[in-house]
Every structure is written in structure tokens, then in C-alpha cells.
Amino acid sequence: MIAATLSIGVLALPNMADAASYKVQSGDSFWKISNKFGVPLSSLLSTNNRTGSMLYAGETLIIPDTVTNAEKDLMARLVHAEAKGESYAGKVAVATVILNRVDHKEFPNTINSVINQRSAGGYYAFTPIQNGAINKPANAEAKRAVNEAIAFRGQGSGSLYFYNPETAKSKWILSREVTTTIGNHRFAK
Incomplete structure (x- = not known):
């Protein structure tokens, strides 16, 4: 699990036309979601304009499609x-x-x-x-x-x-x- 204080470099934002959405489930973390979809953690955070690790069940995240x-x-x-x-x-x-x-x-x-x-x-x-x-x-x-x-x-x-x-x-x-x-x-x- 990645600590909330982890410093992460920002990658260029992908084309949002190539993005999908994901409804956060109980027990999810940014790390679990990035690993599940095979997207860089830093890209997932920056695409969703996040700097911390707080997630809420039911919220919707944009999942960038950075690797086909x-x-x-x-x-x-x-x-x-x-x-x-x-x-x-x-x-x-x-x-x-x-x-x-x-x-x-x-x-x-x-x-x-x-x-x-x-x-x-x-x-x-x-x-x-x-x-x-x-x-x-x-x-x-x-x-x-x-x-x-x-x-x-x-x-x-x-x-x-x-x-x-x-x-x-x-x-x-x-x-x-x-x-x-x-x-x-x-x-x-």
C-alpha cells in the first residue's frame, strides 16, 4: 500500500477520449485501482487531480488509457x-x-x-x-x-x-x- 505522503512526479495528461471511468468500491485504494487497470499510479492521481490517497466508496474516477x-x-x-x-x-x-x-x-x-x-x-x-x-x-x-x-x-x-x-x-x-x-x-x- 502506498503512503499518502508519497511524492509522485506528474506525467503528461492522456487524451481524455481514451479514458474510462471506475466507481470506487469499499476497500479500494489508488494503488489497487492502478494495478487493476495497468495504469501508472502517478497518472491516475494526476488525471483525477489528486495529491493524497483518500478515496470514498461510490465516487467515480477517470482511468486513463496510457498503455493499450x-x-x-x-x-x-x-x-x-x-x-x-x-x-x-x-x-x-x-x-x-x-x-x-x-x-x-x-x-x-x-x-x-x-x-x-x-x-x-x-x-x-x-x-x-x-x-x-x-x-x-x-x-x-x-x-x-x-x-x-x-x-x-x-x-x-x-x-x-x-x-x-x-x-x-x-x-x-x-x-x-x-x-x-x-x-x-x-x-x-
């Missing part, structure tokens, strides 16, 4: 392929890397473009694109991890890369500043 269902599915399939066998936290971290790249000036600015990005040398940024593993359906845990990463968008350590140090062959990736290690993956800037 097709984008969530693509992310979940990549998370499933890249982080199979990793912990739930590792899956959330992989999804967060995708979102961090979308928000970073050195990468494409859409989820689809980030996931399908190729280097000048013709290499894909993510192996599952090259080997076809991206085409397999995602499991429920990968889908939940994507929604959680979206809800916490912009609140991680800024990781732009992840790799398995046991299998990584690139000296360049090993030179990146490590932000955290989760399971078999190192996350880096």
Missing part, C-alpha cells in the same frame, strides 16, 4: 520469454526496463518500437524477438508483472538493461552500472 491492451500483451509475452523461471520481482523488473526505455531519450518512444528495436549491426535488443519465443502466449504472472510495472512507472532505479552474468558475452553490457540483482538477472543503467 496490445502493448500490454506484447510486454507480457516478452517478460514471459525473458524471465521464465525468475521470481515475480524479476518479471516486474524486466517489464520496468521496457518502460524505462520508452521514457529515455536514447531509445524509441513506443513499447512496440523498444521491444522490436534492432541495432545498427542488425542485432535485436531482446533475444525472444530473434528466436521467436515472443510469439508464445504469456502466463498470468507475466501479465500481472506488466500491470505492476505500469502502475509504478517512473519509480524504479532507472534500469535500462538486464542480463544474466553467467551467459552474457558482451563486454559492453558488463561495463554498465548495476542497479540491482534479482535472481539470475542483473539490471543496469
